[in-house]
Amino acid sequence: MIRIIILLLFITYSGFSQPYYTRLRAAFTAEGMGIAPVAMFSADVPLMYRDKSILNAQVGIGISGRLFYYISPTLSSSITHNFLFNPFHKSLCKPDPNYKQWEYYGEMGLGLSIFNPIYGAALPGKLYKYSYLSPTGILGLRIHLVREKWIHIFKFRFTPFLDRKFVPWYGFGLGLGWR
Numbered sequence: 697m698i699r700i701i702i703l704l705l706f707i708t709y710s711g712f713s714q715p716y717y718t719r720l721r722a723a724f725t726a727e728g729m730g731i732a733p734v735a736m737f738s739a740d741v742p743l744m745y746r747d748k749s750i751l752n753a754q755v756g757i758g759i760s761g762r763l764f765y766y767i768s769p770t771l772s773s774s775i776t777h778n779f780l781f782n783p784f785h786k787s788l789c790k791p792d793p794n795y796k797q798w799e800y801y802g803e804m805g806l807g808l809s810i811f812n813p814i815y816g817a818a819l820p821g822k823l824y825k826y827s828y829l830s831p832t833g834i835l836g837l838r839i840h841l842v843r844e845k846w847i848h849i850f851k852f853r854f855t856p857f858l859d860r861k862f863v864p865w866y867g868f869g870l871g872l873g874w875r
Contacts (some may be wrong), residue, residue, distance in 0.1 A: 702841055709830065717780050717799050718842045719745065723849055723873030724757065725754070730853050730867025731772040731832055733808040734760030738772070740849075740871065747778040750801070768811055776805030776834055801838040832857050836867075849872040 713790030723740040725778070728735060731754075738756025745751075755773045779799040811828040849871035 699799065705826045714870070717748070717783070717838065718797070718847060719873070720750070720844050720847055720873045721875060723847070723871045725756075725849060725851065725871030727756075727758075727851065727869035729734055730810055730851070730855055730869060731774055732756070732770045733760040733788070733809075733865060734767075735759055736770070736772055739874065743775075743805075748783050750778045752776050752778055752805075754765060754807075758809075760809070770805060770809050770811055772809040774805055774807035774832075776803050778803050778838055781795045790873055797842045799840040799842060800842055801840070802852065803836040805834040807834055808832070830857055832865075840873075845875060847875060 702871050720740075720742055722742075725738050725740055727736045727738065728734070731737055732790055736756045736758030736833050738758075740754045743751045743753050753773070755825050756771075759769045760768050781800040781802060782798070808834065809830045811830065834853055834855055836851060836855075837874045838852075839848075839850040841848040849869070851867070851869035851871070853867040853869070855865045855867055
């Protein structure tokens with residue numbers, strides 16, 4: 697009898713220890729006007745999982761400047777904490793989220809862009825002429841569409857530069873991640 701009770705406790709524990717969201721191994725995203733002021737191609741990797749949140753790192757290369765005029769390459773990175781808005785309501789009979797489910801996350805974090813010093817007027821206003829580091833805040837909405845093997849990612853971000861020399865930017869991104 698004691699063995700049956702212990703077995704039932706382990707089964708219940710494993711059913712309740714499943715996360716409230718679909719875990720993402722890694723992703724590639726293309727972003728416009730986010731951390732890099734014009735466009736960026738990046739890799740996203742989750743660093744740490746919590747019950748209803750994810751700590752995520754992003755590194756990418758991109759461009760800044762005016763389109764077809766004073767284009768400067770950038771190296772950009774960010775670290776964000778994503779909070780789940782619609783947690784999966786799990787039970788013992790259904791411990792995992794379904795496929796074709798939408799998951800919504802609030803995104804907060806910090807980013808850093810490194811601009812090339814060769815192109816001195818890569819951003820409006822011609823405010824820098826040397827190698828330039830630009831820290832930025834990140835506040836946004838991240839949406840995952842979960843499929844059987846893939847996770848489609850949509851990002852909408854407000855990225856104000858913390859430098860005060862540049863105007864705040866709004867960005868968007870599309871990505872594809874795998875489970």
